[in-house]
Amino acid sequence: MKKLLNKSFTDHLSQSCSYKTYEPLLPLIEGINFINASLLHANGLATIDKIYIDIDKILRSYDERKLIHIILHELAHYYRIQRKGKEWYYNYVLHTDKNEYVEQTIFEENFADRWATLKYNELYNDNLSVEYRDFSDGMFLRTMIEGTYNHLRGNVENEIELEEATKRYILDVRQ
Ligand SMILES: [Zn+2]
Secondary structure: OOOOOOOOHHHHHHHHOOHHHHHHHHHHHOOOOEEEEEEOOOOEEEOOOOEEEOHHHHHHHOOHHHHHHHHHHHHHHHHHHHHHOHHHHHHHHHHOOHHHHHHHHHHHHHHHHHHHHHHHHHHHOOOOOOOOOOOOOOOHHHHHHHHHHHHHHHHOOOHHHHHHHHHOOEEEEOO
């Protein structure tokens, strides 16, 4: 029987997409705790100290380019959290009112999209434009953010509960 070894995120990338696709990404992801995991309702998830990416799900629905873009998008969230600090993050997630939470989340999403697209173009010498996502009143994306807010305020009061709640979205860590 083959010995089971824990594979690194780069190992997973190398098995899922071509060298040409993931090679430019390597310097950026080095030293960051990336985890390939099957996720509930998400393709990627950035937390205070880790980034989860559902490589298989993304490649089933999209292509390698989208995979790279999602990795960069989550990396943008991660850098923001690192730069703004834990206190800022917990305050935003746990203590803002509904309106502040929704506006901040839309800002964070747009920021991550823009950063990911710029970085993608820089790394791959491409010319993609930032994908437009409609966050206006009544639209699906805004309703989703409002739903997350209601869920958080209904169930999560502190950092430990937030960690527990986050774990429910991580169905299976791929080794
Ligand atoms: Zn995002």
